[in-house]
Amino acid sequence: MTGTTAARAASLTKIYGEGEAQVVALDQVDIAIEQGRFTAIMGPSGSGKSTLMHCLAGLDSVSGGQVWIGETDLTTLKDKALTALRRDKVGFVFQSFNLIPTLTAQENITLPMDIAGSKPDQQWVNLIIDTVGLRSRLDHKPSELSGGQQQRVACARALASRPEIIFADEPTGNLDSRSGAEVLGFLRRSVDEFGQTIVMVTHDPNAASYAQRVVFLADGRIVDEMADPTAERVLDRMKRFDIEGSPATEPA
Amino acid sequence: MAGTYVFTDSLRASLDTLIQQNQPDVTIRPASADFSPEFQGAGELLTVPTALATDIETIAGVVAVSRQVQVPAVVVLDETGKPLGVETGGFTSGTAIAQDWGPPQINPNEIVTGQVPVGTDHVAMDTATAEQLGIAPGDQVDLLLPSGERRTFTLSGTTQLRSSSGFGVSFLFWDFPSAQELFLEPGQATSLAVLAEPTASQAVIAEQIRPMLPSGVEAVTGDEIASQVSEQLDSGLGFLNTFLLVFAIVSVFVATFLIYNTFSMLVAQRTRELALLRAIGASRGQVLRSILAEAVVVALFASLLGIVVGAGVARGLQLLFQAAGAPFPSAALVFQPRTIVVALSVGLLITLASAVLPARRASVIPPMAALRDEQPRTRALGRRTVVGGFLLGAGVGLAVMAPQLAEYGTTKAAMMAGAAALFVLIGVLATAPELARPAAALIGSPFRGVVGRLARGNTRRNPRRTAATAGALTIGVALMSAISVLAASTQESVAGIVDDVIGADFVVTGYGFQPFSGDVATAIRQTPGVAEVAVVKQAPARAPGAGDTLITGVDPQDIQQALSLTVTEGSLDDLEPGTVALDSDTATEIGAGVGTVIQVLGVVGPVDLDVVAIYEAAGGFTGYVVDLTTARDLGASAQDNVVYVIKQPQAEAATVQADLDVALEPFPNVQLLDQSAFKDSIGDQIGQLLNFLFALLVLAVLIALLGIVNTLALSVFERTREIGLLRAVGMLRSGIRRTIVLEALIIAVFGAVLGMVIGVAFGALLQRILASEGIEEFAVNVPQLALFLVLAAVGGVLAALWPAWRGSRLRILDAVAAE
Ligand SMILES: Nc1ncnc2c1ncn2[C@@H]1O[C@H](COP(=O)(O)OP(=O)(O)OP(=O)(O)O)[C@@H](O)[C@H]1O
Ligand SMILES: [Mg+2]
Secondary structure, eight states: OOSSSEEEEEEEEEEEOOOOGGGGEEEEEEEEEEEEEEEEESSTSSSSSHHHHHTTTSSOOOSEEEEETTEGGGGOOOHHHHHHHHHHHEEEEEESSOOOSOOOOOHTTTTHHHHTTTOOOOHHHHHHHHHOOOOGGTOOOOGOOOOOHHHHHHHHHHHHTTSSEEEEEEETSSSSSSHHHHHHHHHHHHHHHHHOOOEEEEEEEHHHHHEEEEEEETTTEEEEEEEEEEEEHHHHHHHHHHHHOOOOGSSO | OHHHHHHHHHHHHHHHHHHHOOOOOEEEEEEEOOOOOTTTTBBBOOOOTTTHHHHHTTSTTTTEEEEEEEEEEEEEOOSSOOOOOOTTTTTTTTTEEEEEEOOOOOOOOEEEOOOOOHHHHHEEHHHEHHHHTTTEEEEEEEEEEEHHHHHEEEEEEEETTTSSSOOEEEEEEEEEHHHHHHHHHHHEESEEEEETTTTTTTTHHHHHGGGGTTTTTEEEHHHHHHHHHHHHHHHHHHHHHHHHHHHHHHHHHHHHHHHHHHHHHHHTTHHHHHHHHHHHHHOHHHHHHHHHHHHHHHHHHHHHHHHHHHHHHHHHHHHHHHTOOOOSSSSOOOOOOOOHHHHHHHHHHHHHHHHHHHHHHTTTTOGGGGGOOOOOOOSHHHHHHHHHHHHHHHHHEEEEEEEHHGOOHHHHHHHHHHHHHHHHHHHHHHHHHHHHHHHHHHHHHOHHHHHHHHHHHHHHHHHHHHHHHHHHHHHHHHHHHHHHHHEEEEEHHHHHHHHHHBBSSSSEEGGGGGBBBBHHHHHHHHHHHHEEEEEEEEEEEEEETTEEEEEEEEHHHHHHHBEEEEEEOGGGOOOOOTTEEEEHHHHHHHHHOOOOOOEEEEETTTEEEEEEEEEEEEETTOOEEEEHHHHHHHOOSSBBBBBEEOOOSSHHHHHHHHHHHHHHHTOTTTTEEEOOOHHHHHHHHHHHHHHHHHHHHHHHHHHHHHHHHHHHHHHHHTHHHHHHHHHTTTTOHHHHHHHHHHHHHHHHHHHHHHHHHHHHHHHHHHHGGGGGGGGGOOOOOOHHHHHHHHHHHHHHHHHHHHHHHHHHHHHHHHHOOOO
């Protein structure tokens, strides 16, 4: 591990429902996200990837354990403070429905700053807009943009406020491979060139290969991780889940 | 809707019980023409000789003959010496009906506390009046008798009608000899009530009585009276009913809008679900039927609820009347099967009607829509806008033509204007979606920042929905504005007329426009500083071109000093006994000119009058004008209705007024008004009528606000994901709330402004049409309109509170994780 941690979880547990219907989505997860690195979270469907991301990002409450972003313990925060923290320190890219339909691309990009009432750093925003290649589309409404363009706007928004960390949940899930590659390339560049910290949940080994580190999740536990992944290695690892089925037998 | 029916039925039923009970079998009464009830009592008090009773009692089948006294216009004074109820205003006229305490068979009243009054010092009165005065049997009460005499009586007891509560009018009771002594000449009664054996026929007895009667006296059976009274009530209530029904229709119209809206949204929301159904093989018909079935269930439920609410509203109206001083005779609400059937079928019909379009739209959703993750696109607004524009044009055209029609008759022109208003309203509502985009941008423009931008965007996103939601409000506000403009114009015109026409310095009228003693004029004449006094008397009559009306009696010289009247033909100086002056409108209508002989029917019989002058109606001064002698011949009472006072030019107005106040102290039932106070008093009356109208329109506006709640709640639901996203990227709950509230504000202001523009325009149109009726000035009550706007805005904000709260409570993850 190099550098400081941007986000961290200790004994993070998330339980949905009660009694018979109880589901342990996260089971005593310890994880640290290094600053300035591109981390991917992978695992079979239902393994708790989204839940982990939501808990790390302060979108969902936890059932046990603690979560930090920077030095702030999220589990102690009230809604207001949590909202402010999300606004100022966290960026998001979701799988779909990332943009407010009534706002233009430009307005969507500066939305978090507008909400906060702070002035966007115009130079920085310009740099990002050029990087995602959306200059000519700034005045368009989301409905006038392609899926890939929409996701690039979402990435631009996440970056525009220079958050400490960006969470992306299957940002390329709805895109064809070419648009997906554009978005992923852009995310990777923002890590390499701007030192941005990114956590990305994905199903796709190919997408994971853009990351510098992959954490494997199964049945709510971290079962493995891999540095400098390639698509083949990740695919191999994923196949083993399918064969072994139960992660309990998996060496951590 | 249901409220209207329950309301009028209750009123009718309570009055019916009142009429049916205790009607004497035969009534002997003066054969005054059966004028509309509002003109009864305005003329001279006519009587029948009591001596008739002895003869009638000899007829077989007659059990007893009871002599009766019933005198209107007795004034009950409160402890300050003012007519009771004058201070509180409302419908109370400050007058009472004086009656003798008759035998129980013909007396619908019974004693509640104390006892039957005996002697000229004792009086009994209805419980409500006693309560208002705060007195109990044994206490003293001051009354002002029609003669002008003020007398103190001891309250002997309180009374109530056997099967209902009061009328909003006070009832005072004496024993017959005392009542006769107080109000009538010896040997006279106002009527005789004949009680027959139960087996005897009313008609047969009446036949036997008739030959005994002197001229000017008639015998009427109880059944005849009951049906006469019923008829009069029917026309009176019919008016109220029509009036309330119009409002009900407005409400239903507004409601139709809402239902249409709601179903459109529901269908829009369920596009994918419905498309999925179609994809797995449901036919179009099935989809259509499923939605209509849902509509039926909703409609039944809502209509039943509506009936309950309606009953509540009717009760509310009852209380309103009660508060205004005109309580219903009977407190019970009446439900007729008709009410429920009508309410249910109307509810069902409009729900179905307004659900059909959305349902049809739903049924044409292609199965493919299930696979697209898109909100259904709103269709191009084209066709609707074109039709709307056409209607709008037609409406404007009608509106332009309407004033021209006024020459042929105000009613026709007003109807035309009404049709124009309807067209314009529908046209505007149809084109409103086009307007909604720029309007929302404009109205929202003062609100900067994301919240403002989002709210603006939301209202513009689905202009059709915004327009429909605002449309409900538009209708209500348009009506309110039109009425407001009309009222302001009327007030302004009246004020103008007062300025132009009334040359008198002071006007004396009775409270509630009740006539007052001739001593008032005498007292005024003797006041120093008074130069001229012009007395106006009124005689009820049935006259060509005017129907049942009040004929004005004046002194031609005096009145020309007090009022500056424009005489177009003949001269008012020629007004002498047996002649009449006519206003030009009435003259044109009946084709009369100077020299024409007109027969009018006064309370004492038909009278022929020569037309000697035609004048322009001015303010309240209109219709048939005769000299004082003729007025008396027609049956005007000894009392006066209005006295105009002109001071000596050199006298100080304030001094004269102070002197007049002193001179009028013995007459608490009259008020002395200088010109500006006179204007105000007329303004107040218009204002009161206005408030009543507004109270009813508020219902429509409330429904419209409910519509905003509805729309926003559904929009919030629709936008779950968007709200979640906003929360995720850092918007506080309060920010979400503000966005939704602001959205409501934009919708409300849009609807209200639109309504106001239409309303003011049609108020102006109506004013022009009614210009010939005396509403010559156009005026806008700007503060009032501004108040409407503010209230609409506030209402919009209030309407948004609940949806906003819901929106801010949405869980972020529900939104983000949805799908
Ligand atoms: N709101 C909820 N209520 C109950 N159970 C839930 C809820 N959300 C998630 N779960 C359960 O928690 C577990 C983890 O879900 P999660 O969404 O984190 O999986 P995932 O790894 O993101 O799956 P996928 O790859 O399909 O998105 C699953 O078993 C899921 O059924
Ligand atoms: Mg997931």
